[in-house]
Amino acid sequence: MQLQSFLEEAADGEKMVKVVEATLDLLRKNHLLDLVDSIIDVGFVKATYSYCLKASGGQEAVHLKETELFVRACCPSSMLAVRAMLKKQLGTHWEDPSLEMARLRRGNSSTCSGKGIAVECTGYALGRNVRRRADKTTGKIQDVKGGLVYIQLDSGDVAKESIDKILGNEWAVFTPKSEAEVLEDLSIYSPSTSVELQAFMLQAEIARQLQKLFDEQSSGIDKLALQTKPQKQLQASQDIPKGKVTLVPLTSKILHKGSSQPSWFEVTTDWTMDARKFYVSSSCVLPKEDDDKIKPLIVPFFFVNYTEDEANVKLQPMQAEKSSSIKIPVFKSTKKIAAGEVVLCYKAKDLKAPPLHLSPSAAKRSSSGGVAVAAKKKAKK
Incomplete structure (x- = not known):
């Protein structure tokens, strides 16, 4: 692997080999080996090492604390050298937490390179409209592979631009204006x-x-x-x-x-x-x-x-x-x-008092009751 060969060339001795083994272990546990295998640019192997270590929580001792402690104890100078090198070459691209989200969106088995993920995390996602600053040529990002960004131009052609040009801000993301809408018959909206x-x-x-x-x-x-x-x-x-x-x-x-x-x-x-x-x-x-x-x-x-x-x-x-x-x-x-x-x-009264519901008097109740009793007796006879 290029990552292993790079690290072995960067520092001789058993300590650096142990660092390689620890790093590969981090990559394996975080399903990042396929990402490293796809990297062709040796310069980005250096960045991938730091990215993979940080994505697993190694540098911050968040997830795999024992590995981080081991790396710090065995070769602190190598870690400092890698950090300085990354800061100088890549600036803050690999410090953005959206890198991990970009990787997850693409899937762990993605064949995209580290630069491809950097392109996406800086806003140049697939399907976004972009405009070249030099001549205002516009198009839509179609794909990112092999170190190139494929842009479907409005003219119908497909342009191939290097990732470095995209990251170099030669293209800008923009939101196209809505198509014109015309109301043909204004008479239906008259006063x-x-x-x-x-x-x-x-x-x-x-x-x-x-x-x-x-x-x-x-x-x-x-x-x-x-x-x-x-x-x-x-x-x-x-x-x-x-x-x-x-x-x-x-x-x-x-x-x-x-x-x-x-x-x-x-x-x-x-x-x-x-x-x-x-x-x-x-x-x-x-x-x-x-x-x-x-x-x-x-x-x-x-x-x-x-x-x-x-x-x-x-x-x-x-x-x-x-x-x-x-x-x-x-x-x-x-x-x-x-x-x-x-x-x-x-003005007449609008509301009228509702009628009272009167109960029958005691005399009426007794007379009606007597009639009922007499009727029952007559029926028995």
């Missing part, structure tokens, strides 16, 4: 087909119609006052004649959801793109005496309370049609409202 965009546009149109309706039809607000404590109540600050109050739900909160909340008011639209509906919700902010940073906003529409007593109803809910497709809810007064009266709108 008119976007559900979210169309919902936003309708939302904006509702806001525009709200503002217009508020400017044109809102009335009677100057004759109203808002009690804030102990509970919020909208009331008349002076007598208001019949039909002189129209409250519009002007707000910055226009929502489009699949379901509603009790405090939301639905805006009727001709929306058909999905099941969502459009609502307005209060964006009012009450003033605070101790906080000057608050920007108050009071829209009376959102402070109307409800009652089941029709005699006290002063407002009626209606729909204002500012366009053929949008109908906005408003409140209009249908009766005279006296000063100090609470402005109320009618």
